[in-house]
Amino acid sequence: MRRCATEEDIVLSFTTHAAHAADTGRPAAASIAGASGEEQLARIISSLNEDKAEDIVKIDLRGKSAIGDYMVICSGRSSRQVSSIAEKLAERLKSDLGTRVEGKDAGDWVLIDTGDVIVHVFRPEVRDFYQLEKMWLPAGEQAAATSSG
Secondary structure (H helix, E strand, O other): OHHHHHHHHHHHHHHHHHHHHHHHOOOOOOOOOOOOHHHHHHHHHHHHHHOOOEEEEEEEOOOOOOOOOEEEEEEOOOHHHHHHHHHHHHHHHHOOOOOEEEOOOOOOEEEEEOOOEEEEEEOHHHHHHHOHHHHHOOHHHHHHHHHHO
C-alpha cells in the first residue's frame, strides 16, 4: 500500500508544481541555459539511448500545455535500471541547469523536469498502469508509438 501512496504523491507533487507554473507564467524549472526545447530534447534522448532506456516516446506539448514543450516517456527493465537511467540523466544535465527529480528512491516511476522537457522513466508494469501516452497522444499517434517500440 505504501508504494501506491508514493506514486500518487509524485503525481500530485508534479501536478501542483505544473499548476503553479501555469498560474505564474514561469516554467516549472529552470531551462538548460541557452538551449531550446529541441536542443534539450536531443540531449535527453541521446542520454536515454546511451543508458539503454526502452520504448522511448516523445510527445510535443507545444500549444497543448504550459507545463513544458515536450514530454518523454520511457521504460527501464527494473527498479534499479529506472533509478540508474534517471540518475545519469540528471547528472549529465546538472551542470547546465537545476533539474527537479522525483521518485528516484522508489525506482518505479522517476520524473525529471528540466523546465522545457519533462521526462518520465517507468518500470514497464507501472507505465502500463498509468498509461500517460493515452492522456497526451492523439489516438493515431498512440498506435504508432506502441507499434514502433
